[in-house]
Amino acid sequence: MQTKKLIEEYFNKREGFAISIKALDSLIGNGDDFYSETKDDDRIFICECIDCLKPITPQLNKIKNNLNKYKIIGIKIYLGYQPIFANDKKLFEVYDFAKKQGLSVVFHCGVGAENLKSEKNINYASCVPVGEIAKLYPETNFIVSHFDYPHLDDCLNVILNNKNVFTDISGEYENFNNLDYSILMKDFITKLNNAMSKYDKSQIAQKVMFGTDYFGIGSGFEAVEEYIETAKILFGEQNLENILFNNVLKAYPALQKYLFLDNYVDKDYE
Numbered sequence: 007m008q009t010k011k012l013i014e015e016y017f018n019k020r021e022g023f024a025i026s027i028k029a030l031d032s033l034i035g036n037g038d039d040f041y042s043e044t045k046d047d048d049r050i051f052i053c054e055c056i057d058c059l060k061p062i063t064p065q066l067n068k069i070k071n072n073l074n075k076y077k078i079i080g081i082k083i084y085l086g087y088q089p090i091f092a093n094d095k096k097l098f099e100v101y102d103f104a105k106k107q108g109l110s111v112v113f114h115c116g117v118g119a120e121n122l123k124s125e126k127n128i129n130y131a132s133c134v135p136v137g138e139i140a141k142l143y144p145e146t147n148f149i150v151s152h153f154d155y156p157h158l159d160d161c162l163n164v165i166l167n168n169k170n171v172f173t174d175i176s177g178e179y180e181n182f183n184n185l186d187y188s189i190l191m192k193d194f195i196t197k198l199n200n201a202m203s204k205y206d207k208s209q210i211a212q213k214v215m216f217g218t219d220y221f222g223i224g225s226g227f228e229a230v231e232e233y234i235e236t237a238k239i240l241f242g243e244q245n246l247e248n249i250l251f252n253n254v255l256k257a258y259p260a261l262q263k264y265l266f267l268d269n270y271v272d273k274d275y276e
């Protein structure tokens with residue numbers, strides 16, 4: 007019931023659609039319950055994940071079978087939680103598959119959640135190799151999650167130098183110490199504003215998506231309005247619709263397919 011409960015919690019705060027990203031079963035995953043709990047909810051789209059420590063082919067076959075049935079629009083790779091770089095040869099099979107199926111590839115980038123085991127000594131979760139992969143797969147979209155925090159400058163470089171790379175502000179408000187969210191917001195907004203000062207902010211605003219995060223109590227999932235407020239402060243009210251919706255449609259082309267089917271969005275949208 008974990009997933010269903012989260013969906014309810016989320017839609018108590020927001021209307022519209024949401025992408026639910028599957029976690030590795032070895033972290034906090036919900037196994038196949040994830041599918042059964044989301045399948046009848048037409049507000050939810052699924053981002054699958056790949057366990058890089060297990061054989062890749064059978065996992066991709068399973069995703070292929072579930073693609074349309076569960077509206078799968080992307081695949082997440084948990085860099086850092088697993089000791090693998092984005093440009094590891096083993097992952098090319100995933101990128102080939104994503105290209106063929108029109109899926110986006112999402113990477114966990116930056117620091118891991120405090121309460122989950124991740125590899126902290128080597129920076130596997132860097133977005134720099136994502137930039138290399140994005141050049142090898144120009145027709146596929148890649149998403150650097152969490153702004154690669156605290157490597158904000160790396161992330162800005164990669165998204166601005168690669169048309170097919172996007173990022174999001176999810177996962178920034180981990181809050182195990184129960185601080186006032188205004189303290190966390192001030193810290194992140196100051197850091198990101200400093201990093202962005204060298205670049206054209208209006209260009210960055212075309213590549214950023216809203217997101218919360220969830221891996222347990224204290225992860226900031228409930229801070230939906232705080233994340234939206236953050237996006238507003240950083241990029242201005244005029245970019246909010248891009249960050250909440252339009253950029254997401256660009257970053258996940260498979261999403262457009264489903265939304266167009268249901269006539270939620272004007273077909274002329276570009």
Ligand SMILES: [Zn+2]
Binds near residue numbers: 113151177
């Ligand atoms: Zn992540």
